[in-house]
Amino acid sequence: MRRNLQSRSHHAVVIGGSIAGLCAARVLSDHFDRVTIYERDELPDEPVNRSAIPQGLHVHLLMARGAQELESVFPGLLADMVDAGVPVIENRPESIHFSAAGHVLGTGQQMLGEFTAYVPSRGHLEWQIRNRVLSIPNVSVARQVVSQPRFDPATRSVTGVVLDDGETVAADLVVEASGRGSRLPVWLEEWGFGRPREDQIQVGVTYASQRVHIPEGLIAEKMVVCGAALDRPRGMGMLFHEDGIWIVTAFGVAKTEPPRDFAGICALAETLLPPHISAALRAGDPVGKMNFHRYPTRKWRRYDKMAELPSGIIPFGDAVASLNPTFGQGVTMAALQANNLRAVLDDGTDNLVARLAKATARTTLPVWLMNAVADIEEHGAQGPRPWWYGPLFGLFKQFVGAAETDPVLAEWFLRRTSLLDSLWVVPPPRLVGRAIRNNVRLWRAERQRMHTGGSAAAHSAVVPAAERTEPTLSTPAE
Numbered sequence: 001m002r003r004n005l006q007s008r009s010h011h012a013v014v015i016g017g018s019i020a021g022l023c024a025a026r027v028l029s030d031h032f033d034r035v036t037i038y039e040r041d042e043l044p045d046e047p048v049n050r051s052a053i054p055q056g057l058h059v060h061l062l063m064a065r066g067a068q069e070l071e072s073v074f075p076g077l078l079a080d081m082v083d084a085g086v087p088v089i090e091n092r093p094e095s096i097h098f099s100a101a102g103h104v105l106g107t108g109q110q111m112l113g114e115f116t117a118y119v120p121s122r123g124h125l126e127w128q129i130r131n132r133v134l135s136i137p138n139v140s141v142a143r144q145v146v147s148q149p150r151f152d153p154a155t156r157s158v159t160g161v162v163l164d165d166g167e168t169v170a171a172d173l174v175v176e177a178s179g180r181g182s183r184l185p186v187w188l189e190e191w192g193f194g195r196p197r198e199d200q201i202q203v204g205v206t207y208a209s210q211r212v213h214i215p216e217g218l219i220a221e222k223m224v225v226c227g228a229a230l231d232r233p234r235g236m237g238m239l240f241h242e243d244g245i246w247i248v249t250a251f252g253v254a255k256t257e258p259p260r261d262f263a264g265i266c267a268l269a270e271t272l273l274p275p276h277i278s279a280a281l282r283a284g285d286p287v288g289k290m291n292f293h294r295y296p297t298r299k300w301r302r303y304d305k306m307a308e309l310p311s312g313i314i315p316f317g318d319a320v321a322s323l324n325p326t327f328g329q330g331v332t333m334a335a336l337q338a339n340n341l342r343a344v345l346d347d348g349t350d351n352l353v354a355r356l357a358k359a360t361a362r363t364t365l366p367v368w369l370m371n372a373v374a375d376i377e378e379h380g381a382q383g384p385r386p387w388w389y390g391p392l393f394g395l396f397k398q399f400v401g402a403a404e405t406d407p408v409l410a411e412w413f414l415r416r417t418s419l420l421d422s423l424w425v426v427p428p429p430r431l432v433g434r435a436i437r438n439n440v441r442l443w444r445a446e447r448q449r450m451h452t453g454g455s456a457a458a459h460s461a462v463v464p465a466a467e468r469t470e471p472t473l474s475t476p477a478e
């Protein structure tokens with residue numbers, strides 16, 4: 001449905017044909033006569049990763065919320081992925097191993113609310129989305145580099161793009177979705193708007209990844225996530241994909257180096273993961289070579305804070321905010337932004353750029369802050385440290401410690417880290433009470449164990465089934 005467009009050619013251009021650009025193009029196709037995506041990379045017509053996307057060679061998680069948001073942009077996507085063999089996780093405790101801040105959450109305990117996650121490889125996910133976008137009649141994709149947007153100083157607006165062969169293409173709206181290396185801040189400065197403020201946190205993450213064939217039947221899990229902790233600056237992720245191969249990533253935070261070879265990954269797994277998973281990994285056969293990737297700094301360009309922005313260009317996806325990859329949120333944020341774009345366009349094109357910048361900031365803020373607290377307090381990252389980060393992280397540690405043996409708390413936590421529920425909602429007093437009671441039980445059990453010198457097991461601290469009540473589901477994350 002096209003609304004409120006008084007523009008000249010009704011043509012929108014998208015710079016970059018990765019996930020953010022594809023999501024934007026899908027939304028724009030309902031509002032513009034024509035949408036052209038310019039992508040510098042070759043776009044394969046098979047479900048494989050492409051060279052411009054190095055992250056596709058590493059663990060690349062699709063959050064449960066991201067799957068929901070993508071489905072709302074591309075109805076039928078999830079069913080098609082399942083038909084193509086993409087593994088699904090549904091309320092199945094044996095399907096996930098998840099550890100955060102040194103605590104394994106709700107091991108083996110059934111989840112009480114609805115939790116569904118999908119585990120496509122990055123190449124497969126992008127291919128599914130790309131096929132859908134390319135089948136939209138008014139969307140086309142051209143393999144070409146955009147040199148820069150065309151700016152008209154008289155109207156202080158962007159009126160198209162200049163391609164690397166010198167051709168100029170007119171457009172009513174340009175979406176800048178060229179990723180974290182976006183040059184929009186430079187162009188804005190050249191055009192006299194100044195640069196946006198850039199919030200940064202030096203996370204010093206290095207990935208080392210290996211695809212592995214693990215004999216069938218050794219692991220029931222399809223997703224293994226073990227975050228780094230303060231006293232343990234390495235973590236791991238393992239995802240089982242549609243091609244029957246595991247992608248296994250070991251990572252270091254705060255400039256800690258991950259292992260350099262498969263033997264090193266297996267040795268790290270023995271210190272971080274349950275024995276059945278590390279043994280299965282050791283029994284596996286590496287497929288192809290190891291891949292490495294450095295991600296030094298997470299960035300948020302605050303276009304929402306600029307006094308003035310040119311009309312005719314909107315920054316999108318990682319070009320606005322590039323988050324710590326170990327949290328696996330980038331695709332979810334791009335899909336959320338696409339739904340913001342739809343809402344903003346539905347309200348008309350007046351002041352579109354500023355309205356979208358504000359909506360994007362509202363969506364990004366809670367995620368940026370949650371990650372910042374964890375990065376600064378737990379992962380040794382360098383960046384601004386407001387006084388309240390420490391106390392907040394202290395409470396978080398208490399909560400996540402109690403969640404280890406309490407499925408209700410574990411689920412509350414998992415739904416938030418999956419962005420299914422709003423990060424702004426603090427735990428209700430009922431859950432805080434559970435966390436305190438549970439931690440007191442754990443503390444008593446530990447004291448008893450020390451006094452008896454035996455193993456008055458932490459089992460005695462597991463919350464009895466009768467106390468497992470339905471968690472309150474709160475509003476989705478913005």
Ligand SMILES: Cc1cc2nc3c(=O)[nH]c(=O)nc-3n(C[C@H](O)[C@H](O)[C@H](O)COP(=O)(O)OP(=O)(O)OC[C@H]3O[C@@H](n4cnc5c(N)ncnc54)[C@H](O)[C@@H]3O)c2cc1C
Pocket residue numbers: 015016017018019020021038039040041052053054055058059060061062063066144145146147177178179180207293295316317318319325326327328329330331332334
């Ligand atoms: C190591 C790593 C791990 C990650 N892990 C996860 C994860 O587990 N889960 C998750 O959700 N997210 C993850 N992310 C982030 C996620 O991949 C991105 O958020 C997602 O790809 C959306 O990014 P984007 O489309 O904005 O940019 P990108 O994916 O970077 O794509 C930008 C595109 O623009 C093209 N381009 C650039 N310049 C031009 C130009 N001048 N002309 C034409 N084309 C151009 C590029 O070729 C590229 O295709 C990870 C990122 C990294 C780096």
